[in-house]
Amino acid sequence: MNFKKSISSLKLPHYKSTAAKASVRVAPPSEVLLPMNMHSGQAAEPVVAVGDYVRVGQLIAREEGRNSSPVYATISGTVAAIEPYESEPGRKTQAILIKGDGKMEVDPSVQPPEIHDLDSFLAAVRQSGIVGLGGAAFPLWAKLDAIRKGPIKTVLINGAECEPFITSDHRTMVEHSDLVVKGVALLKEYLHSEEFILGIENNKPDAIAEMQRVFADDPAVVVKPLKSVYPQGAKQVLLYNAAGLVVGEGQRLASLGYIIINVTSLAKMAEYIETGMPLVSRCLTVDGSAIKEPKNLEVPIGTRISYLVEACGGLKEEAGKVIFGGPMMGKTAYSMEQPIVKATNAIVVMNRKDAAALEPSACIHCGRCVANCPLGLNPTAYAKALEIDDKMERYALLDKEKVSMCMECGCCSYVCPAHRPLVENNREAKRFAKKVKTELQEQEKEKEGGK
Amino acid sequence: METNLILSSSPHIHTRDSSRRIMLDVIIALLPAAIAGIIIFGAKALGVIAACVITAVVSEALFNLIVHKQQTVGDFSAVVTGLLLALNLSTNVAIWQCVVGSAFAIVVVKCLFGGLGKNFANPAITGRVFMLLAFSTVAGGAKPAVVELVSSATPLELLAQGSENAPGLMELFLGLHGGAIGETCCLALLLGFAWLLFRRVIKWHVPVIFIGTVFVLYLVFTGSFQMALAEILAGGLFIGAIFMATDYVTSPITLKGKMVFALGCGLVTFIIRYFCAYPEGVSFSILAMNILTPYIEKFTANTPLGGSKNG
Numbered sequence: 103m104n105f106k107k108s109i110s111s112l113k114l115p116h117y118k119s120t121a122a123k124a125s126v127r128v129a130p131p132s133e134v135l136l137p138m139n140m141h142s143g144q145a146a147e148p149v150v151a152v153g154d155y156v157r158v159g160q161l162i163a164r165e166e167g168r169n170s171s172p173v174y175a176t177i178s179g180t181v182a183a184i185e186p187y188e189s190e191p192g193r194k195t196q197a198i199l200i201k202g203d204g205k206m207e208v209d210p211s212v213q214p215p216e217i218h219d220l221d222s223f224l225a226a227v228r229q230s231g232i233v234g235l236g237g238a239a240f241p242l243w244a245k246l247d248a249i250r251k252g253p254i255k256t257v258l259i260n261g262a263e264c265e266p267f268i269t270s271d272h273r274t275m276v277e278h279s280d281l282v283v284k285g286v287a288l289l290k291e292y293l294h295s296e297e298f299i300l301g302i303e304n305n306k307p308d309a310i311a312e313m314q315r316v317f318a319d320d321p322a323v324v325v326k327p328l329k330s331v332y333p334q335g336a337k338q339v340l341l342y343n344a345a346g347l348v349v350g351e352g353q354r355l356a357s358l359g360y361i362i363i364n365v366t367s368l369a370k371m372a373e374y375i376e377t378g379m380p381l382v383s384r385c386l387t388v389d390g391s392a393i394k395e396p397k398n399l400e401v402p403i404g405t406r407i408s409y410l411v412e413a414c415g416g417l418k419e420e421a422g423k424v425i426f427g428g429p430m431m432g433k434t435a436y437s438m439e440q441p442i443v444k445a446t447n448a449i450v451v452m453n454r455k456d457a458a459a460l461e462p463s464a465c466i467h468c469g470r471c472v473a474n475c476p477l478g479l480n481p482t483a484y485a486k487a488l489e490i491d492d493k494m495e496r497y498a499l500l501d502k503e504k505v506s507m508c509m510e511c512g513c514c515s516y517v518c519p520a521h522r523p524l525v526e527n528n529r530e531a532k533r534f535a536k537k538v539k540t541e542l543q544e545q546e547k548e549k550e551g552g553k
Numbered sequence: 554m555e556t557n558l559i560l561s562s563s564p565h566i567h568t569r570d571s572s573r574r575i576m577l578d579v580i581i582a583l584l585p586a587a588i589a590g591i592i593i594f595g596a597k598a599l600g601v602i603a604a605c606v607i608t609a610v611v612s613e614a615l616f617n618l619i620v621h622k623q624q625t626v627g628d629f630s631a632v633v634t635g636l637l638l639a640l641n642l643s644t645n646v647a648i649w650q651c652v653v654g655s656a657f658a659i660v661v662v663k664c665l666f667g668g669l670g671k672n673f674a675n676p677a678i679t680g681r682v683f684m685l686l687a688f689s690t691v692a693g694g695a696k697p698a699v700v701e702l703v704s705s706a707t708p709l710e711l712l713a714q715g716s717e718n719a720p721g722l723m724e725l726f727l728g729l730h731g732g733a734i735g736e737t738c739c740l741a742l743l744l745g746f747a748w749l750l751f752r753r754v755i756k757w758h759v760p761v762i763f764i765g766t767v768f769v770l771y772l773v774f775t776g777s778f779q780m781a782l783a784e785i786l787a788g789g790l791f792i793g794a795i796f797m798a799t800d801y802v803t804s805p806i807t808l809k810g811k812m813v814f815a816l817g818c819g820l821v822t823f824i825i826r827y828f829c830a831y832p833e834g835v836s837f838s839i840l841a842m843n844i845l846t847p848y849i850e851k852f853t854a855n856t857p858l859g860g861s862k863n864g
Contacts (some may be wrong), residue, residue: 109858114566191560266566338858351860422559429565436560450565457559463628464670466572469806478855482806504860512564519570520670526562 109339109476111331112513114430116305117266117389125273125385125398128413130177132202134404136162137187139195140443141233142240143169148198154181157209159379162198165228171241171444172231175200176382176402178207189443190433197441200404214378220249223292223375230374231381231444236260236271236335236364237427239445242371245363248356249293255359257295258344259286259368261302261309262328262335265428267389268448273398274366274385275302275309278373279316285368286323288375298323300365301344305330332430333511337362339476351507366447381444386410390425390450394418401442407449408438422457425450430512460521471514471524477507481514481524484531497538505531572669576629578752582745583636583796589741590734594644598734602639604648608655609635616664630669634658637677637796640735641789641836646688654684674843675803678793678836685836707732708787709832712780722779725786735792742791755799758808759815763794766819767826774827790822793835803843810846810853817842817849 138145144167156162156175163173179202187197215226228243248254259282263271275282289295300317302310304327317323326344328334334343337355340362341347349355355362370381384403389396394415401410407424411417425432426446442449471481483503490496505528514524591598613631617624625631635655642651658680666672708730711719720730728738735742749755764785771781785791794815798804804814818838825834842849 342858348859351857353859423561423565424558425565429563431563432565433563434558434560434565436558438558452565457565459559459561460567463572464625464668466575466630466670466801467803467806468575468801469808469811472806472855473808475855476858477860478857480806480854504857507857507860510563516564516566517568517570519568519572519575521567521571523562525564529562 109342110474110478110513111329111334111339111476112474112516113330114266114332114516116330118269118272118305120267120387120389120396120398121269121272121306123269123273123396123398125270125277125400127400130202130204130206130402131405131409132204133179133182133406134176134200134202134402135187135197135406135441136173136176136200136404137189137195137197137441137443138163138173139189139193140173140239140403140445141169141171142238143167143171143244145195146170146173148184148196150181150184150198152181152184155179156181156200157207158382159212160209161211162200165241169241169244171233171243172229172380173198174231174380174382175209176404177202178205179203188436189440191436208379212378212380214376215374217292217375220292223288224249226375227371229380230371232367232370232374233381233444234364235366235370235384235445235447236263237431237445237447238364239443242363242367245361246293248354248361251356253359254293254295254356254361256297256299256345256361257286257289257293258340258360258362259298259300259365260335260340260362261300261306261313261365262340263306264303264330264332264334264336265430265432265448266332267450268387268428270385270387270398270447271365272306272309274369275306276312278369279312281369281372281376282313282365283316284372284376286317286320288372289368290322296322299344300325301328301334301340302326303328303330303334333476333509333513336476336509336511338509351504384442384444384446386442386446387448388414388451389448390452391456392417392419392421392451392453403444404441406439406441407435410442410449411438411451417451419453421451422454423452425452430516431510462522463520465520465522468519470517470519474513474517476511476513477509479504479508481508481528484508485522485524485527488527488531488534493538497535500531500535501539505535508532572630573628575754576633578749578754579633579796580629580636582748582754583633583640583735585741585744586640586735586738586792587636589728589738590640593728593737594734597644600648601642601644601646601651601734602636604651605639605642605655606632606635608652609638609659612656612659613664616660622668625668628669631659634663634676634680637735638680640792641677641681641733642684643731643733646684650684650688653687654680657683670802672802673846674840675797675800678797678839678843682836682840707832708783709826712783712787713826713832719783720787722782722786725783730787732787733789733792736789739786739791742795746795749795749799756808756811759799759804759811760791760794762812762815763798763818763822764790766816767823770819770823771827774823784826788833789835793822793839794818797835798839798842803846805846805850805853807850807853807855809855810849813849813853814842814846817845 146163147166157178182201183199232242424435487499609631658676662676662679821838822834
């Protein structure tokens with residue numbers, strides 16, 4: 103019997119109409135646009151010049167600075183431009199435009215990496231250009247690098263895929279189970295991890311069955327079916343529900359001997375080690391109320407959204423909103439000509455009606471945001487704090503209410519009957535609290551320095 | 554480049570619930586009690602209800618118009634306040650008194666504090682308490698139109714006096730006795746409770762804990778099951794526990810807080826009824842707990858997962 107407190111979660115409509123659809127490869131696009139900030143750390147640095155001929159898998163931008171990741175040509179062709187690009191309003195970077203020749207010629211440098219120990223393994227993962235493909239975009243090598251600080255006893259493999267619409271991880275598990283097995287073998291061999299927990303929501307029975315089949319003889323791997331509730335795949339929620347673990351505020355997961363890897367990231371890693379082909383393409387779900395034929399597509403990274411939409415039969419209605427990722431945490435695109443990036447696991451195109459904004463009204467203190475926060479936070483307190491004029495008083499309240507823990511999963515906004523923009527508030531409050539905290543720490547340092 | 558795409562913060566999907574729908578559900582849940590009140594107390598009850606509801610809506614609309622605020626009557630919260638106030642009045646009250654009380658509830662208790670969500674006390678309850686103090690006709694029971702009764706005194710008054718004319722349990726449950734329009738028929742109120750639970754507007758905890766506390770305390774202090782049952786069925790306990798102690802705006806935000814709030818309501822109601830000369834106590838207990846809500850919220854806040862308490 104388990105008397106553990108259960109985490110609040112939402113029963114969302116699944117909209118997983120593409121779950122049974124095998125991923126399809128489409129003809130390569132005539133051009134790709136590759137932004138330099140496709141990962142969470144510092145932007146990559148272009149190493150090609152305009153006019154250069156590049157082949158698939160050829161390095162076109164090297165990693166530069168902290169938590170960076172290299173970028174490879176995803177089609178063969180000519181570098182047509184290296185131009186400024188805004189990945190979202192206000193987030194500026196450079197992007198490399200490649201005009202394809204349709205040949206998809208593979209670069210001769212694409213050779214399986216030589217691996218004989220941990221260092222060469224981590225170096226290979228670093229070169230693969232793989233980042234968290236579930237949407238986090240954190241470089242995979244940097245995550246695995248935690249091994250240098252202490253053993254990684256348990257690897258949680260995230261196959262929950264709790265966001266509505268998205269089925270790309272689902273397809274990975276069904277179509278590339280061999281790669282998942284190889285990925286686990288690599289981590290066993292080089293990280294000496296002893297335990298693997300593969301969490302999958304129970305709305306993917308075929309993925310669960312396939313994973314149970316391939317890991318039937320491996321006692322180190324536990325395939326853990328999870329309830330299909332949102333946000334089952336969020337770090338803290340998955341940890342709690344799949345491993346019964348709580349990572350404390352400000353505590354690093356790796357310090358407990360755990361890491362979480364998205365299942366597609368793991369499969370791509372295995373593929374790179376096997377073939378030497380770095381991250382140049384990915385499977386993603388194209389769906390939403392405005393899409394004629396929702397599909398899972400295997401496409402080069404950098405493909406423009408409009409090309410993907412055409413590959414899905416085009417739009418059946420005028421597009422109201424285009425989302426990179428799922429509808430709960432995804433970011434809106436400002437143009438159909440924006441490219442998909444490494445971490446784009448879905449493109450959701452909503453029609454005008456579904457995209458229409460709801461008019462916010464006064465908070466009626468119903469407490470649904472509080473009751474539905476997976477982490478037990480209090481979004482109404484953040485909204486109230488933002489109305490406080492005094493900066494330090496505002497910071498004190500936000501800090502006390504632990505705004506920094508908010509993972510922006512969207513549950514509070516989803517349930518709010520007054521349609522208040524709670525996640526937006528939380529984000530603003532988080533930014534403010536972080537800024538003040540840094541300022542305070544710097545003041546503290548200066549004081550100490552003055553002594 | 555298209556610029557006609559909507560840019561917005563996540564999440565991009567939303568529950569179908571709205572504040573307006575919640576208010577509508579509360580109104581629907583109050584309808585059985587209102588209908589029962591009209592059947593039991595006659596056409597005058599309908600007049601009181603109409604006067605309170607119309608005044609509530611009109612005074613909120615006028616207030617918004619005068620202070621140039623966005624019109625808010627469309628959220629139906631004024632209808633809820635007016636209806637709830639009316640159901641807590643006896644038909645002895647004059648129509649002009651209804652108008653004054655309802656306008657007071659909306660303008661003074663709600664609008665002046667900033668409108669829906671900003672008031673610290675429940676407008677309907679505060680309006681009723683204001684009327685209790687201002688007019689003597691509010692508290693006493695009206696004689697039901699459908700049954701022959703010797704006295705129009707409320708059963709709580711009769712129980713307090715130890716009168717032989719106190720109604721039986723079934724009469725109490727069906728509401729065939731003196732009292733406020735909407736408070737007497739427990740059956741109708743329970744139907745409303747069921748609707749609120751079905752629509753997930755409220756959880757069961759607050760009404761059950763509130764009523765349960767009063768019941769248990771009476772059982773312990775009087776030793777009489779009959780007496781304890783009569784005490785919870787008579788008077789405004791059901792309507793207060795189901796519809797007023799569960800008001801979102803004026804009760805704590807966490808479930809833990811709501812449970813403490815309900816326990817407090819039950820305790821204060823019992824103390825007023827049992828130890829004081831005053832036979833009612835529900836309105837005052839809820840009002841008292843409304844005032845304590847910020848303090849209850851302080852010690853009933855959730856502990857975030859993995860977060861240390863009170864940082």
